[in-house]
Every structure is written in C-alpha cells, then in structure tokens.
Amino acid sequence: MTHEQLIELLGAYALDAVDDDERVAIEEHLRTCPRCRAEVQEHREVATLLAHSGADAPVGLWDRIVGSLDAAPPPLELAPVLPIAPVRRRWVPAAAVAVAAALIVAVLGVDLHHQTRRIDRLQAAVADPMATAFDRALDDPSSRVVTLSGARDVRAVITAKGIGYLRATGLPRLGADRTYQLWGKVGDQLVSLGVLGNEPTVVAFGAQSVTLLAITTELAGGVVSTQQQPLVSGTLS
Amino acid sequence: MEDLAHASDAALVVAIGRWRQDALAEAYRRHGGAVFGLATRVVGDRTLAEEVVQEVFLRLWDTPDRFDPERGSLRSYLLAQCHGRSVDLIRSETSRRNREEREHRQRAEAGYDLEHEVWDLAVGDHVRDAMATLPVEERRAIELAYFGGHSYREVAALLGEPEGTVKSRIRSGLQRLRGGLTKAGIGAPT
Numbered sequence: 001m002t003h004e005q006l007i008e009l010l011g012a013y014a015l016d017a018v019d020d021d022e023r024v025a026i027e028e029h030l031r032t033c034p035r036c037r038a039e040v041q042e043h044r045e046v047a048t049l050l051a052h053s054g055a056d057a058p059v060g061l062w063d064r065i066v067g068s069l070d071a072a073p074p075p076l077e078l079a080p081v082l083p084i085a086p087v088r089r090r091w092v093p094a095a096a097v098a099v100a101a102a103l104i105v106a107v108l109g110v111d112l113h114h115q116t117r118r119i120d121r122l123q124a125a126v127a128d129p130m131a132t133a134f135d136r137a138l139d140d141p142s143s144r145v146v147t148l149s150g151a152r153d154v155r156a157v158i159t160a161k162g163i164g165y166l167r168a169t170g171l172p173r174l175g176a177d178r179t180y181q182l183w184g185k186v187g188d189q190l191v192s193l194g195v196l197g198n199e200p201t202v203v204a205f206g207a208q209s210v211t212l213l214a215i216t217t218e219l220a221g222g223v224v225s226t227q228q229q230p231l232v233s234g235t236l237s
Numbered sequence: 238m239e240d241l242a243h244a245s246d247a248a249l250v251v252a253i254g255r256w257r258q259d260a261l262a263e264a265y266r267r268h269g270g271a272v273f274g275l276a277t278r279v280v281g282d283r284t285l286a287e288e289v290v291q292e293v294f295l296r297l298w299d300t301p302d303r304f305d306p307e308r309g310s311l312r313s314y315l316l317a318q319c320h321g322r323s324v325d326l327i328r329s330e331t332s333r334r335n336r337e338e339r340e341h342r343q344r345a346e347a348g349y350d351l352e353h354e355v356w357d358l359a360v361g362d363h364v365r366d367a368m369a370t371l372p373v374e375e376r377r378a379i380e381l382a383y384f385g386g387h388s389y390r391e392v393a394a395l396l397g398e399p400e401g402t403v404k405s406r407i408r409s410g411l412q413r414l415r416g417g418l419t420k421a422g423i424g425a426p427t
Contacts, residue, residue, distance in 0.1 A: 008401075008404055008405055008408060009389075009404055010408060011404065011408030011409075011410070011411045011412075012382060012388075012403075012404045012407045012408070014411070015320070015379070015382045015383045015407065015411075016320055016324045016386075017382035017383075017388045017389045017392070017407065018389065019388060019390065037308075041308055041313075042411075042412075042415055043408075043411045043415075044309060044313050044316075044317050045309055045310070045313050045415075046411050046415045046418065047313075047316065047317075047320070047411070048310065048312055048313040048316050048317075049364050049418060050364060050368075050379075050383060050384075050414075051271060051274065051275040051278075051316050051320075051383075052271060052361065052364065055270040055271075055273070055274050056269075056270045057266060057268075057269025057270040057290075058269070058273055058290075061287050061291065062262065062269065064287075064291060065261075065265065065290075065291050065294050065295065066258060066261075066262070068291070069258060069261070069295070069298055
C-alpha cells in the first residue's frame with residue numbers, strides 16, 4: 001500500500017473497521033510514522049466522545065472483576081517455597097542441581113525484573129517532565145551519575161552545567177508529618193538542597209561545587225540544619 | 238496517593254502497577270460505565286458486554302504499562318480496547334446469526350439513530366450537535382462502523398456504496414467531528 005492509501009484507511013482503522021491484512025499493514029506503518037499515529041489517536045479521541053454515555057458502571061460486575069484478580073503482587077515471595085530439597089539426595093547429580101538452581105534464579109530474576117520494569121515504566125509514563133529531564137541528563141555522556149547508598153539506593157545525575165536531578169521514587173512513603181530532605185556538602189558545610197516531601201519523586205537542584213549528597217528525614221517543612229544521620233549518601237567523584 | 242478519588246488517571250494507572258486494587262476500583266468507577274455502554278451497543282447483549290468489560294479491566298490490571306498517557310486519555314485507551322474486543326466477538330462466526338437478528342431488530346426499531354441514546358448532558362449535547370452537522374452519508378458510515386461493528390467493506394455493502402468512498406467518508410467524518418467538537422470546546426473526557 002502507498003502512504004496515500006494507508007492514510008485513507010486511518011479513520012476506518014481507528015474504528016476497528018479494516019480487514020486483518022490492512023490492519024497489519026497499518027500497524028507496521030504506524031511504528032515509523034508519528035504523524036499517522038497522531039491522526040489515529042485523534043480519531044480515537046473523537047470515537048471516545050461518541051461513546052460517551054453518562055451511565056454508571058454496573059456494580060455487580062465489579063464484584064466479579066475483583067473476584068478474578070490474582071492475589072497481588074505475584075511471585076516475589078516464591079523463593080523459599082521452591083524445591084531446593086533434592087540437594088540432600090545423593091543420586092541427584094550436583095550439576096543438575098546447579099542447573100535447576102540457576103534456572104530458578106533466572107526465572108525469579110526475570111520476574112523481579114519484570115515487576116521492577118512494570119513500575120519503572122509506569123512511573124516514567126506519568127510524564128513527569130522532571131523524570132524526562134532526569135532521563136535526558138542520564139543519557140548525556142558529559143553528566144556524572146551519583147549513587148546515594150543506604151538502606152535503598154537512590155540515584156542522582158549531575159549535568160556538566162551543574163544542574164542535579166535526583167530520582168527518589170524508591171524511597172518509602174513517610175507519614176504526612178515527615179519529609180525527606182536533600183543535603184549537599186559545599187566546602188565543609190552541609191547545605192540544604194531541597195525539601196522533598198513525604199513521597200518524593202524526581203527533583204532538580206543546584207549542584208554547583210557540591211562534593212557529597214545526602215538525604216535525611218525531617219519534620220514536615222524541613223529544617224535549616226540537620227541533626228539527623230543521613231539515610232543515604234554518596235560522594236561525587 | 239492516599240486520596241485516589243482525586244488522583245489523575247495516569248497516577249491511578251501507576252498505582253494499579255503496584256497492584257493496588259483500590260486504584261483499579263477507582264478506574265472502574267470512572268470509566269466502567271462508558272466501557273459497558275459501548276460494549277452493550279456493539280455486541281447488543283448484556284451478558285456478552287459484561288464479559289468484554291471484565292476482560293478490559295483485567296487486562297488493565299495485568300498489563301497497565303500498555304497504557305501510555307502521552308498517547309491519549311485512559312478512557313480513550315479503555316474504550317479502544319473494549320471496541321476491539323467487542324468487534325472480535327461479533328465478527329466471530331458463532332455470533333453471526335445473533336447479530337443478524339439484532340440488526341433486523343435495530344432496523345425495525347430506531348435504526349442507528351444516536352439521538353435515542355442517553356447522553357451525559359453537557360458533552361452529549363455537543364456531540365449530538367456535531368454529529369448533526371455531518372453529511373448524512375458520513376454519519377451513517379461512522380455509526381455503522383463504530384456502533385455496528387462493521388468493517389468499512391461491510392458498510393459499503395450495506396449502503397450500496399463503493400468501498401473507497403466509504404473509507405474516505407469515515408475519515409473525513411471523524412475529522413469534521415473533531416473540528417466541530419474542538420470549536421465547542423470539548424476535548425476527550427479524562
């Protein structure tokens with residue numbers, strides 16, 4: 001199909017009104033054509049309005065949906081349950097056990113990876129412009145990446161221009177009366193670089209002449225100088 | 238994220254990604270009615286429509302990362318899923334006969350007339366106005382394709398028009414509608 005022919009089909013495609021082979025061809029094309037993608041999205045938004053009815057969702061149906069949800073979240077706790085027992089039996093060759101163990105690790109690893117990715121991608125998808133800025137800084141080879149280690153690692157990236165971005169989404173949520181606060185060591189002084197709130201996301205900060213980053217928890221509102229031990233900290237190379 | 242009732246749709250989906258059932262419940266509360274309404278119109282059967290709705294929300298639960306907020310609203314994503322699934326259902330051979338019966342019934346009653354549907358007041362009025370400004374051929378092509386679940390080839394056969402004409406009409410009709418709705422200050426509901 002020519003581009004012209006594909007474009008003519010975009011309306012019908014958005015309404016699921018094309019044949020299978022046409023659908024395949026269009027979807028292939030959409031992968032590389034942002035303009036056509038945008039057009040399909042526009043048609044879908046119009047269709048959304050056509051379908052707009054003021055009716056409420058049926059209540060009984062929700063009970064059925066919730067009844068068929070997996071008990072969440074999946075596999076992470078599986079580890080102790082997995083059959084490591086054969087190790088004790090002599091007749092199982094050690095190599096086989098090792099392979100089995102490796103498989104288990106691989107499977108768990110994949111699951112864990114999948115879950116982390118699910119959350120990470122969703123996080124990014126909220127289209128927080130700050131998150132985008134963080135990613136962009138991370139992709140820039142002239143930036144420096146700092147890992148603040150502690151109970152959980154937090155990553156910061158500092159651009160060549162001295163603008164820092166901290167991705168603090170991994171930190172557990174605090175009570176409403178507490179906040180995380182970011183500190184930087186400048187010379188021999190610890191200065192506040194920002195109050196991050198009780199459920200921090202991605203923040204930007206001025207990182208000029210900062211040699212160390214640290215995060216503490218403080219009373220909501222933050223403090224001018226901290227008495228707390230840092231939760232996580234990392235030195236800038 | 239404590240107060241899900243005031244969370245954005247995108248934030249809801251993030252919470253769903255963290256396996257929070259209450260976030261899915263809120264998404265259902267916001268959009269379940271629209272999804273159910275569309276499914277009912279397309280498949281024409283309440284039981285089948287409920288199955289579609291169930292599938293759509295289970296899918297959101299299983300793979301929330303397939304929703305990309307930069308590509309449009311959650312409602313439009315859910316409705317697109319719902320429509321695709323509904324069309325699959327009615328195009329399957331087993332339901333063909335039911336569908337034919339249903340079409341007979343619809344023709345005998347009010348045809349495909351949108352005006353007989355219940356609309357959310359504010360938006361519904363504007364959508365109806367915009368629909369009314371469409372040339373009747375465009376309007377019928379869109380209705381048959383979207384609510385009737387017909388392919389544009391089937392629509393062409395039903396209306397006795399060339400296929401090429403019908404696919405152009407669907408596209409130009411959707412564009413015209415968009416223009417009309419934008420002028421009325423209506424965007425996609427979130």
